Amino acid sequence: MYxxxxxxxxxxxxxxxxDEITLGSIFPDLIISNTLDHTTAHHSGQKIFNLLKNHPNLIEFAKAVIxxxxxxHGLDYYGDEKYFDFERGYCFEKGKAIIDETIAACNIPTRMGWWKSHNIIEMGIELLVNDIKxxxxxxxxxxxxxxxxxxxxxHLMHFHCTGPINLVQKTAFFADYIEIDNITEETLAAKYEFQMITKxxxxxxxxxxxxxxxKAAKSVTEDLDEFFDYTAEKVKENLFAVTDRY
Known part of the structure; x- marks a missing residue:
């Protein structure tokens, strides 16, 4: 998600x-780099919590990472990997309907179509969230x-074997790479173009x-809140399993 x-x-x-919750909630995307891949970053919740659990002022950050x-299992599990009995997560399921249009609009090979169509759905959700709050x-x-x-x-200096995270640098880059606050379909598409050129x-x-x-925003309007409600309850359960003593 965005x-x-x-x-x-x-x-x-x-x-x-x-601020702790805000940074934690986007931390797995912030730290992705040439030396720390998406999979490692998005499987880091337990490790982050273990590193910070004895620092009360950072517990909320660690919970937000999860x-x-x-x-x-956090939001990206249910959005990307598995939601109910769908083949994959909610965003991938919704993205099936626009695979061909995504391939054409993004000038990509067929093998990339489902992944990129799920990104389009995520941007549609970002539009709606920006309207809500x-x-x-x-x-x-x-x-x-x-x-x-x-x-x-x-405190996270030894989180990854390749060295310090350098969050000052990461946040500066992220703000240029991803649209943060001027959310329209046009600004999201412009930043997506930059990402596609870069990657x-x-x-x-x-x-x-x-x-x-x-179109993606319209396609999720009817059941997005149901997805958020279900997923929030599941993530609360998962959080309790990891952090019940804190």
């Missing part, structure tokens, strides 16, 4: 907001909390992608 969606979802699960990931200012505020970021860098050296049809994002 950053505002993760911040919004973390609040639904934890019942409050803070709300995001794949293992322990804009979270961009919370993200900007957390990114500017240099004291907190410095504390996290210190795959592919130029998309930005106008067509913007139209697809709007």
């Amino acid at each position: 950053p505002q969606t993760h911040v919004y979802f973390a609040e639904r699960v934890l019942g409050k907001t803070s 709300t995001h990931g794949i293992e322990p 804009p979270c961009g200012s919370l993200i900007r505020q957390a990114f500017n909390n240099r004291k907190l970021i410095g504390t996290l860098d210190k 795959h050296n592919i130029l998309i049809n930005r106008k067509q992608v913007a139209c697809l994002i709007e």
